């Protein structure tokens with residue numbers, strides 16, 4: 001399997017690779033160079049071009065996109081209803097981009113379309129890194145905080161808890177990211193339970209084999 | 213180090229002030245005061261070299277002359293330094309006065325020593341690429357012209373720091389696996405980088421501009437005796453957008469040494485840029501971004517963190533795009 005990963009930084013990419021391999025249960029070949037976006041909404045802006053490029057110009061089997069939710073609306077089961085689309089939900093937005101972009105693509109490189117996996121880290125990827133270490137941190141805690149207006153933590157606090165500084169350099173970010181996802185890779189049940197927007201990515205990926 | 217600067221009639225800075233953080237990224241159109249801010253700090257250093265003069269009688273003051281007033285962080289927060297200027301741009305008089313509160317009132321000598329260490333850089337890739345005389349291997353020159361000699365000296369006097377410098381360079385530019393510094397017959401030092409593939413040494417005048425700028429910034433970040441204040445113009449110059457994160461990290465290494473586990477004192481950094489991609493990297497620290505704005509012939513400073521609606525704006529756009537759009541200010545006037 002050959003995959004492309006679209007992320008916001010080399011540290012995110014390093015962690016996503018470990019998590020995706022944990023879901024697949026093996027290694028995958030990587031489309032080089034790694035794809036990068038400059039945060040939301042740049043991800044949504046460049047995604048159609050990236051999908052087009054991967055479909056027509058490469059033999060990639062799939063594309064994994066992971067972005068932070070920041071303060072946006074978090075995806076939930078209601079959004080999964082047929083035809084439903086929440087304009088402030090990044091999961092709904094990115095899935096829609098995949099749908100619309102690939103709708104009229106002819107087959108290329110022996111496949112009708114490339115697989116896609118969308119994950120949203122709520123509110124930031126550092127929350128995933130803390131899963132299993134910090135009981136306070138979960139997607140439901142964040143969503144509950146959005147409801148009451150009393151957020152349980154800030155993105156800056158999450159970063160501080162992971163890196164021990166609010167100005168980590170890239171090397172430290174990569175090191176900590178990889179340490180934390182390697183800790184979790186042998187059993188993803190906790191991460192999938194505490195972070196449904198990660199579970200959605202895992203489901204996307206597990207669905208690839210069934211659809212292939 | 214410097215807590216604030218207030219300007220009166222200094223070039224386009226007619227009446228504005230700025231609180232400085234440990235790290236300051238200054239953005240804005242040409243002629244809006246980015247360079248003037250750095251020039252003011254350089255003039256403070258120049259005048260601090262001279263003996264202090266007595267208080268200037270009011271009748272000697274140039275009523276329309278420029279005046280620049282600096283205040284400082286503890287332990288020097290009890291002192292104020294004012295530059296008076298003969299013209300709109302040339303200051304010739306430094307006055308240091310005690311404030312009613314704060315410390316260091318009697319320690320102008322201590323403050324002066326720190327101000328004298330201030331360094332201002334505007335790197336030039338052709339200068340950086342040149343061979344340099346071994347004897348010039350002290351402090352890095354403002355354009356980077358003596359980089360080869362500085363690195364040669366660093367390797368001899370601080371081999372451990374040189375190894376860290378090299379490791380960082382080779383990590384950021386993995387196409388190379390060695391830095392070569394060769395003393396030539398005429399006692400000049402030639403700098404080169406050895407390609408990991410094929411082992412060919414690329415001489416400095418054949419290196420990419422971005423690599424030369426990176427070498428100079430790395431030399432600053434690994435200076436064993438860093439100055440108290442560093443000003444760098446156009447910090448993004450020649451650097452690939454994806455490598456700007458490394459540049460930011462190197463500058464943070466100076467300003468926030470604790471973030472990399474370093475115990476040396478913090479260096480105050482003032483860096484200017486025109487790169488929206490570099491600006492994107494300050495989304496979590498808008499308090500570090502200074503916007504210079506020019507209306508007609510008058511310029512002033514604002515802090516990005518002063519924007520009350522910044523968080524809401526960032527939901528729908530990156531910082532760089534917001535700046536380019538004009539809604540943050542700091543863009544050129546158009547016809």
Ligand SMILES: [Zn+2]
Pocket residue numbers: 074075076079086089090091092093
């Ligand atoms: Zn949704």
